[in-house]
Amino acid sequence: MQIGEVAARTELSLRTIRHYEETGLAVPSARSQGGFRLYTEGDVARLMVIRRMKPLGFTLDRMRELLAATDRLDEHAGSGPPEGREREELLESLRGFEEAARQRTADLRTQLARAEEFTTTLHERIERIERIDPIRTGRSGEESEGGPHPELTAPA
Numbered sequence: 786m787q788i789g790e791v792a793a794r795t796e797l798s799l800r801t802i803r804h805y806e807e808t809g810l811a812v813p814s815a816r817s818q819g820g821f822r823l824y825t826e827g828d829v830a831r832l833m834v835i836r837r838m839k840p841l842g843f844t845l846d847r848m849r850e851l852l853a854a855t856d857r858l859d860e861h862a863g864s865g866p867p868e869g870r871e872r873e874e875l876l877e878s879l880r881g882f883e884e885a886a887r888q889r890t891a892d893l894r895t896q897l898a899r900a901e902e903f904t905t906t907l908h909e910r911i912e913r914i915e916r917i918d919p920i921r922t923g924r925s926g927e928e929s930e931g932g933p934h935p936e937l938t939a940p941a
Contacts, residue, residue: 786823786824786825786829787817787821787822787823787824788802788803788813788821788822788824790824791824791828791829791832794829795829795832795833795836796836797832797836802832805832805835806822808845808849809849810831810835810845810848810849810852811828811831811832811835813828814827814828831852834848834851834852834855835848835852838851838886840893841885841886841889841890841893842889843885847882850878851878851879851882854875854878854879854882855879857871857875858872858875858876858879
């Protein structure tokens, strides 16, 4: 498939896909006679791994490390997948990535909970203010006269 279809399937921009190619993270499997990038399902799967790592804060170098480890573990041509010590080292590396992803996911859940709490607090404050004086607060929170309402100040 061409880059436009890959972009639609992965929800990545063309620029991002090209950037990943330039950095060696996700190189298209082939090029058409006209020079268009051609991608396989495996290429799309690789881009999805990268897309999933990005919000977890993995750097391009760390992404490259993970992809190299999974490529080696998945290798079927030539010498086949690694065995013995190399296999254990690669699996240990993957375990490290898994733990880092779990920790970052937990951190993001905490941040999301705080953001949701803040959103709820704002919503409740708006509802309180609108109940007190719906006419005067209907103008983007501006006051008409008489100074600020005590409800507009932070709770004690």
